[in-house]
Amino acid sequence: MADQLPQVLVLRQPQSSSSSSTRFETQLSQKFQLLKAWESPLPTADFLAVHGASIKAMLCSGDTPVTAHILHLLPSLQLIVTNSAGLNHINLPECRRRCIAVANAGQIFSQDCADLAVGILIDVLRKISAADRFIRAGMWPIRGNYPLGSKF
Numbered sequence: 001m002a003d004q005l006p007q008v009l010v011l012r013q014p015q016s017s018s019s020s021s022t023r024f025e026t027q028l029s030q031k032f033q034l035l036k037a038w039e040s041p042l043p044t045a046d047f048l049a050v051h052g053a054s055i056k057a058m059l060c061s062g063d064t065p066v067t068a069h070i071l072h073l074l075p076s077l078q079l080i081v082t083n084s085a086g087l088n089h090i091n092l093p094e095c096r097r098r099c100i101a102v103a104n105a106g107q108i109f110s111q112d113c114a115d116l117a118v119g120i121l122i123d124v125l126r127k128i129s130a131a132d133r134f135i136r137a138g139m140w141p142i143r144g145n146y147p148l149g150s151k152f
Helices: 019-031 044-054 068-072 092-097 110-126 128-136
Strands: 007-010 033-036 057-060 079-082 101-103
Touching (some): 007 044, 019 033, 068 092, 092 101, 110 128
Parallel strands (some): 007 057, 079 101
16 A cells, blocks of 8 residues: 555654654655655665655755755655745755745744744843843842843
8 A cells, every 4th residue: 555655755854753743744654655764774875766766755854955966866856845944955946947846834933933032032131031040040149139131
């Protein structure tokens, strides 16, 4: 059955080992044959020489460089999907030249990232973490009051 499913290349093991990533992989495995290059005893270039001609899609993350050399080893590749918001790890000019579609997570994390940025900004301006370190280090009795930060 797995041999009849469309093949999807995954060059590197995903960083997250959470239960959600395992569940995601299980769901993907039901619809695609995942070619996990990192599980092969072959070096990546040899693995791609063996399987590259049949691979039409690739999953990757921001820590997986998709270079012109990698793309050269995948002559049938039509789609790259990355779970990162950025695309700077993918050779886009080569993808464009070869008409390989590229999709990413886009703005999926934008609101969370913005919330975190505001939280960090408040922390820095109000010196919350710095004051916490000051207190925990026992500096209050030695140096006196910690200076207040700026208002937001």
